[in-house]
Amino acid sequence: MEWQQVAPGFEPDGALRDIYVFGTDLSDWQRVWEVLRTWDPLPDLTIAGQTANMPEKVQDIFNVVQERGARLSVNVSGAILNCFFFGDDEIEFDLVPDEVSGPTEFEGLARFMSMLGRATGKSVVMTTENAREAVILRYEPDAQRLEWVGPPDDGWKVDIAAHHAGA
Numbered sequence: 001m002e003w004q005q006v007a008p009g010f011e012p013d014g015a016l017r018d019i020y021v022f023g024t025d026l027s028d029w030q031r032v033w034e035v036l037r038t039w040d041p042l043p044d045l046t047i048a049g050q051t052a053n054m055p056e057k058v059q060d061i062f063n064v065v066q067e068r069g070a071r072l073s074v075n076v077s078g079a080i081l082n083c084f085f086f087g088d089d090e091i092e093f094d095l096v097p098d099e100v101s102g103p104t105e106f107e108g109l110a111r112f113m114s115m116l117g118r119a120t121g122k123s124v125v126m127t128t129e130n131a132r133e134a135v136i137l138r139y140e141p142d143a144q145r146l147e148w149v150g151p152p153d154d155g156w157k158v159d160i161a162a163h164h165a166g167a
Helices: 003-010 026-036 059-068 103-120
Strands: 017-022 044-047 050-052 070-076 079-083 090-095 124-128 135-140 145-148 158-160
Touching: 003 103, 003 135, 003 145, 017 103, 026 059, 026 090, 026 103, 044 059, 059 070, 070 103, 079 103, 090 103, 103 124, 103 135, 103 145
Parallel strands: none
Antiparallel strands: 017 090, 017 124, 044 050, 044 070, 070 079, 079 090, 124 135, 135 145, 145 158
């Protein structure tokens, strides 16, 4: 996949990009959490603004997030993806689009989305901020395929083979 083909989806437009896995539960979260606890580099967890160690069980985060707040920041080939644990019924990470500034960062993002899909067995989508239907990128675990849909209203679509997604 040529970087020039996917670059329009990461052009700054004032909005973040959201990565979602819908219809999750705590067991899905825990499978993702176990992978993230071995991620290199290790994600940064803050609770109530203070650096914290990643607990063994993700449930421990959900037990404190309402009253104290929590953020998990994952470095994916130089792009930082943030999770705020809004609920256990979906997994959501956000990123600043221009942090995906070339093929290295895109490959890292593809690897991360593929990991989410493999860990949960569910589809993973990247959308424009708070626009769940404005899918730019999709990973389908059954097909083990990452599909580039393109920026909203762009009208083009390119498939990316599973091996290209780091599967």
